[in-house]
Amino acid sequence: MERLKKIFTHNKIQKLSALTVSSALWLFVMGSQDPSMNGSYSVSVSLANPSREYRVVYDDQYVKVALKGARSNFAEYKAGDIQAFINATNLAEGEYDLPVEVAFPKGFELDKVTPDKVHVKIDPYIEKQIPAEVIVNGSTVSDSFVNGITKSLENITVLGAKTAVNSVERVIGYVGLTGNKDDFEIRVPMTAIDADGREVQGVRVVPSSITVTIDIESGLSKKTVPITAEISPPAGREIEKITVTPANIELSGKEETLAQINSVSTAKAVITAGKEDFNGDLKIIFPSGVTAQVKEAHIHAELKK
Numbered sequence: 396m397e398r399l400k401k402i403f404t405h406n407k408i409q410k411l412s413a414l415t416v417s418s419a420l421w422l423f424v425m426g427s428q429d430p431s432m433n434g435s436y437s438v439s440v441s442l443a444n445p446s447r448e449y450r451v452v453y454d455d456q457y458v459k460v461a462l463k464g465a466r467s468n469f470a471e472y473k474a475g476d477i478q479a480f481i482n483a484t485n486l487a488e489g490e491y492d493l494p495v496e497v498a499f500p501k502g503f504e505l506d507k508v509t510p511d512k513v514h515v516k517i518d519p520y521i522e523k524q525i526p527a528e529v530i531v532n533g534s535t536v537s538d539s540f541v542n543g544i545t546k547s548l549e550n551i552t553v554l555g556a557k558t559a560v561n562s563v564e565r566v567i568g569y570v571g572l573t574g575n576k577d578d579f580e581i582r583v584p585m586t587a588i589d590a591d592g593r594e595v596q597g598v599r600v601v602p603s604s605i606t607v608t609i610d611i612e613s614g615l616s617k618k619t620v621p622i623t624a625e626i627s628p629p630a631g632r633e634i635e636k637i638t639v640t641p642a643n644i645e646l647s648g649k650e651e652t653l654a655q656i657n658s659v660s661t662a663k664a665v666i667t668a669g670k671e672d673f674n675g676d677l678k679i680i681f682p683s684g685v686t687a688q689v690k691e692a693h694i695h696a697e698l699k700k
């Protein structure tokens with residue numbers, strides 16, 4: 396026992412010094428073999444706790460996540476092991492700058508997230524009823540015309556995010572007539588378009604198509620009548636001269652219907668205050684049961700000086 400005690404107490408100071416040096420060397424070796432370093436990952440941003448009642452749009456799809464940690468950690472973990480997300484819990488309609496939250500494996504320390512906030516737009520889902528509009532292209536054979544168009548539905552439901560749905564001005568479908576001389580029925584796809592005539596993306600049209608029945612009348616007579624322009628002057632002014640091009644139009648229709656028609660008129664137009672004339676194309680308004688190849692007339696109207 397005395398001998399064992401002597402082993403531990405003999406040259407105590409030298410032994411403690413040796414232990415300290417060896418410990419320092421061990422830490423140095425371990426640090427040089429697996430040093431601390433900085434690194435970064437490009438991480439996709441996900442949305443946490445979204446509401447099904449809203450469409451959430453955010454600008455930055457990726458953020459740069461800078462971390463500190465041992466070199467072995469950077470070798471072991473990849474970008475897929477890092478999570479970046481924004482929390483949409485209890486957010487109402489509007490726009491927000493939300494902080495980016497990051498989850499990463501143990502052994503790392505977060506240094507920086509760039510950008511650290513993401514601009515988010517919360518758009519509620521809505522629906523809107525819009526009249527179904529059928530546009531007829533082309534012409535029937537020469538002795539026939541379209542007597543009527545019947546749609547299986549008068550209104551179409553447009554569903555989607557509020558911003559997109561509110562940009563829808565019309566829901567249209569096209570029917571081609573070229574070469575037809577008899578009644579026909581066709582399924583017509585419907586498209587939501589904006590004020591500029593472009594298709595609106597991100598909305599759903601229900602139903603996506605409707606049935607359209609085209610009633611074609613054949614065995615028609617023809618009659619040429621003048622076109623009159625419906626132009627109103629500004630208050631206190633009078634129109635001196637109106638020129639209509641073409642001046643006359645050939646109508647097609649049943650003989651008994653044409654017998655009652657002596658002229659056709661254009662859609663109404665107004666010469667605005669401060670203007671001295673009107674120069675433009677106006678649609679021709681056809682009585683029921685008649686049609687024509689020409690659909691518009693060019694009108695030039697001048698005011699009295």
